[in-house]
Amino acid sequence: MGKRIIVRRRGRGGIFKAYTHRRVSKVCYPNIEPKQGKIIGACVKRLLHDPGRGVPIALISLENGEEFYIAAPEGLTLNQKLSLGECPVEIGNILPLSKIPEGTIICNIENVPGDGGKIARASGTYATLVAHTQKGTEVKLPSKRSLYLNDRCMAMIGLIAGGGRTEKPFLKAGAKRFLMRSRGIRWPIASGVKMVAASHPHGGGRHKHEGGPTSVSRDTPPGRKVGLIAARQSGRASQRRGNRGLR
Secondary structure, eight states: OOOOOOHHHTTTTTSSOOGGGOOOOOOOOOOOOTTTTTTEEEEEEEEEEOTTTOOEEEEEEETTEEEEEEBBTOOTTOOOEEEEEEEEOTTTEEEGGGGSTTEEEEESBBBSSSOOBSSSSSSSSEEEEEETTTTEEEOTTSSOOOEOOTTTTTTEEOOOOOOOGGOOOOHHHHHHHHHHHHHOOEEEOOOOOGTTTTTTOOOOSSSSOOSSOOEETTOTTTTTSSSEEEEEEHHHHHHOOOOOOOO
16 A cells, blocks of 8 residues: 655644744734834843754844844854944944945844845854935845845945855765755655655656656645646757758
8 A cells, every 4th residue: 555655644734843933933023113313222131043044043132122133243243232224334233225334244124114124144254334325225134135225224334154065075965854844844854766666756767757747737636746837848849940940
């Protein structure tokens, strides 16, 4: 009778479910916008680890008592005094893009005003403010692509901590397993042709061949829905067209 393949088991959750109940909190800016010329004082209360996230996060407390979590920039220390608004350009301070000088390294950037910060939040990443234009503020992203953002979008001065994290090897499969489990990612990944016939429709046989078509219909039942799902065309059609062009 065999056992249920990974495709079917994933539908039930189980070992492939991310343990989000262990995570600290949502990481974003508070839903406040300082008035023109006003500065809001803040302080770093805690620096802690968030499961499934490769960046340390900081608990920031505002002078009005409101608290929020944010991805910590490199150089941020416990009990450090910060500012939010039209404040000096120092590491950890949060300013609107219109008040940040050109050439400044920034992180935790809002894509639209009030979204809490969406850009440059991975470990070791940062963006560079290139210029203030009529189209908006030009920001060079970590991918080297430029983007024009609203001048009212908030950003933090500095680069995200944890740079070089991915350069350290895991050394043991167990460490990799716990990382993937915290993120709800299927791991390890083995192709179907490497399995026995009871574990996958492509399994079985000595020569590691699928044994049949790899394209399946969109409404294929679980257990058979593997391979190229609802593929518009296979490689053979494009190959025939190429051969006709050579004739």
